[in-house]
Amino acid sequence: VSRALRVVLLGCGTVGRGFLELLERERPRLIRRHGIDPQVVRILVRRPGLRDGIDPAVVTTSPLDAIDTPADIVLELMGGLHTAGALIRRALVRGQSVVTANKALLATAADELAALASKKGAFLGFEAAVCGGVPIIRTLRDSLAGVSITSLEGVVNGTCNYILTRMERGSSYVEAVQAARECGFAEADPSMDVSGEDAAQKMTILSRLAFDEPIRRVERSGIERVTRADVAATRAGGSVLRQVAVAQRVAGGISVSVGLRSISGTHPLARLDGEENGVIIRGEAIGELVLTGRGAGSLPTASAVLADVIACAGEREGRKAAA
Amino acid sequence: VSRALRVVLLGCGTVGRGFLELLERERPRLIRRHGIDPQVVRILVRRPGLRDGIDPAVVTTSPLDAIDTPADIVLELMGGLHTAGALIRRALVRGQSVVTANKALLATAADELAALASKKGAFLGFEAAVCGGVPIIRTLRDSLAGVSITSLEGVVNGTCNYILTRMERGSSYVEAVQAARECGFAEADPSMDVSGEDAAQKMTILSRLAFDEPIRRVERSGIERVTRADVAATRAGGSVLRQVAVAQRVAGGISVSVGLRSISGTHPLARLDGEENGVIIRGEAIGELVLTGRGAGSLPTASAVLADVIACAGEREGRKAAA
Numbered sequence: 001v002s003r004a005l006r007v008v009l010l011g012c013g014t015v016g017r018g019f020l021e022l023l024e025r026e027r028p029r030l031i032r033r034h035g036i037d038p039q040v041v042r043i044l045v046r047r048p049g050l051r052d053g054i055d056p057a058v059v060t061t062s063p064l065d066a067i068d069t070p071a072d073i074v075l076e077l078m079g080g081l082h083t084a085g086a087l088i089r090r091a092l093v094r095g096q097s098v099v100t101a102n103k104a105l106l107a108t109a110a111d112e113l114a115a116l117a118s119k120k121g122a123f124l125g126f127e128a129a130v131c132g133g134v135p136i137i138r139t140l141r142d143s144l145a146g147v148s149i150t151s152l153e154g155v156v157n158g159t160c161n162y163i164l165t166r167m168e169r170g171s172s173y174v175e176a177v178q179a180a181r182e183c184g185f186a187e188a189d190p191s192m193d194v195s196g197e198d199a200a201q202k203m204t205i206l207s208r209l210a211f212d213e214p215i216r217r218v219e220r221s222g223i224e225r226v227t228r229a230d231v232a233a234t235r236a237g238g239s240v241l242r243q244v245a246v247a248q249r250v251a252g253g254i255s256v257s258v259g260l261r262s263i264s265g266t267h268p269l270a271r272l273d274g275e276e277n278g279v280i281i282r283g284e285a286i287g288e289l290v291l292t293g294r295g296a297g298s299l300p301t302a303s304a305v306l307a308d309v310i311a312c313a314g315e316r317e318g319r320k321a322a323a
Numbered sequence: 324v325s326r327a328l329r330v331v332l333l334g335c336g337t338v339g340r341g342f343l344e345l346l347e348r349e350r351p352r353l354i355r356r357h358g359i360d361p362q363v364v365r366i367l368v369r370r371p372g373l374r375d376g377i378d379p380a381v382v383t384t385s386p387l388d389a390i391d392t393p394a395d396i397v398l399e400l401m402g403g404l405h406t407a408g409a410l411i412r413r414a415l416v417r418g419q420s421v422v423t424a425n426k427a428l429l430a431t432a433a434d435e436l437a438a439l440a441s442k443k444g445a446f447l448g449f450e451a452a453v454c455g456g457v458p459i460i461r462t463l464r465d466s467l468a469g470v471s472i473t474s475l476e477g478v479v480n481g482t483c484n485y486i487l488t489r490m491e492r493g494s495s496y497v498e499a500v501q502a503a504r505e506c507g508f509a510e511a512d513p514s515m516d517v518s519g520e521d522a523a524q525k526m527t528i529l530s531r532l533a534f535d536e537p538i539r540r541v542e543r544s545g546i547e548r549v550t551r552a553d554v555a556a557t558r559a560g561g562s563v564l565r566q567v568a569v570a571q572r573v574a575g576g577i578s579v580s581v582g583l584r585s586i587s588g589t590h591p592l593a594r595l596d597g598e599e600n601g602v603i604i605r606g607e608a609i610g611e612l613v614l615t616g617r618g619a620g621s622l623p624t625a626s627a628v629l630a631d632v633i634a635c636a637g638e639r640e641g642r643k644a645a646a
Contacts, residue, residue: 013552015349022469022470022608025471026470026471029471029535030469032535033535034468037534065574096552126359127466133608133609133610133612134467134612135462135466135467135612138461138462138465138466139386139458139461139462139466142458142465142624142630142633142634143450143462143627143630144458144630145357145463145630145633145634146345146349146353146625146626146628146629146630146632146633147345147349147626147629148348148349148352202479212352212355212356267593268594268615271589271591278526283626284622285345285348285456285622285623285625285626286345286456286616286617286622286623286626287456287616287623288616288617289456289457289458289614289615289616289617290613290614290615290616291612291614292591292612292613293609293610293611293612294609294611294612295409299607299608299609300608300609300610302469302608303467303469303470303606303608304466304611305469306410306468306469306470307465307466307467307468307469310469311465311467311468315641318638318641319641
């Protein structure tokens with residue numbers, strides 16, 4: 001017997017549409033294997049209008065209409081700080097479960113939202129917020145719960161990696177940014193990516209999970225000044241240029257830094273191509289654990305959202321069984 | 324406030340001693356961050372005698388004495404099929420939580436033990452059974468719960484990888500096996516490793532988690548006949564020799580195969596050195612996800628055991644809160 005699981009979807013952009021596609025594709029497996037049958041009961045969109053394959057009756061442009069629709073889980077895939085934050089808080093306050101991919105919001109408010117969720121007994125999932133289809137959140141939070149982590153080093157911005165590996169194939173910086181836009185990785189304004197701001201937000205979220213100490217400083221520099229000549233010269237020396245984010249212990253806490261780095265061709269992050277992401281986790285007991293995969297894109301990110309939905313359903317079921 | 328968590332440890336070999344060491348090292352963090360304070364109330368050992376740093380009062384050579392000690396979690400780190408299986412079943416039948424690293428047992432009895440645990444509402448964790456410190460179990464079960472996996476490809480036996488990478492540095496097969504023994508990776512009789520039996524057991528466990536279809540065939544061949552000349556010739560062609568385990572869909576189910584393979588030097592598993600393990604997970608929605616790390620050894624494997632203990636404590640707490 002499968003249980004219906006009412007889902008409100010806030011935002012129907014790249015990730016939201018990917019989620020709807022993956023949900024239909026995987027529904028038979030979700031019913032058979034996990035005993036759940038998620039029903040999307042409301043979708044908040046920015047602009048009205050017909051959408052392929054979506055029942056017009058579930059679509060709304062009203063945030064209040066969406067968030068006040070009776071549901072078991074709220075999926076926040078709209079991005080932005082203000083409205084998204086208000087809707088997430090509204091759901092958590094009434095003990096409703098939330099899954100979000102909003103890294104900008106989490107970079108500043110993760111602790112507050114986690115405390116609110118915990119107080120209200122609500123599930124809060126955010127695997128999709130960092131590294132798309134690479135399950136770095138669950139790895140740090142669950143799989144490495146028993147070990148002290150000493151440092152994190154990662155390529156966590158797929159757009160920058162796409163630009164830099166494109167330049168290795170001969171593009172100029174401007175051409176590579178344009179190609180990233182055409183592939184849908186880069187926004188019309190890619191400054192969040194190329195400045196290192198996006199990577200710094202992601203590494204901040206990871207650092208909160210990985211370390212018990214406060215973040216003392218966040219430094220970042222951009223990749224905008226890199227030239228074809230830089231890329232070629234680095235390559236001639238057996239290395240590659242990558243936007244690398246690092247979090248490590250310093251006196252009194254954790255330091256996060258993001259910038260263009262030359263890394264050896266044999267470095268585990270050197271083989272990441274295009275929009276791929278990767279993170280090296282170091283700890284005394286585990287040595288180096290490396291995760292690499294598709295860090296961006298509609299379906300990889302949707303797979304992280306769906307994993308959180310399944311985990312949330314499992315927790316609800318466990319509690320119901322106990323009660 | 325931290326909760327005491329009574330632990331019975333069955334077996335005090337490499338992984339058991341690693342667990343005790345890691346537990347003492349991480350105890351302050353476990354109390355502070357996870358609110359648990361695990362107490363090892365009984366340790367089953369094969370031979371009596373004093374052990375450094377272990378209270379003689381908790382040590383027993385009687386399996387019945389050990390398994391009937393009142394406890395919240397049973398850690399089965401003794402290996403073997405018969406006694407270990409009987410003790411695990413005895414614990415699960417009375418609804419007690421079990422964490423095990425016993426791949427041989429799980430390769431044949433995972434479905435039966437999981438069904439028993441589920442029926443009795445008991446937690447069953449086995450992250451430590453495959454790939455030591457590489458969290459492949461949780462990744463397949465939780466992080467990829469929402470995607471259909473098409474294939475798995477991995478280096479899952481650290482002893483074979485140690486032998487083959489040692490031969491790349493000039494050792495003969497016999498010398499490399501001897502070195503693996505001296506490092507504590509290989510047993511006095513390493514035939515389980517070099518024959519591919521161990522890797523086939525691990526890939527069978529992973530396949531049950533990854534796929535919904537039955538395993539139709541398991542094929543394996545050993546690495547015992549590899550020579551220095553083979554290794555050198557492969558290398559001259561830009562490739563390396565590795566013991567590779569593959570699971571993929573075939574007509575009517577899943578095929579598992581283990582054997583010596585020549586893989587390109589740029590293949591994600593080619594850079595694994597010594598006892599490292601790695602698994603490539605392929606799926607339509609995620610592309611390739613790669614995990615690599617320390618696949619064997621006392622502390623990496625103990626870190627997987629401790630992660631399961633923390634997860635188990637978290638589930639107990641969630642149920643208590645709901646009840």
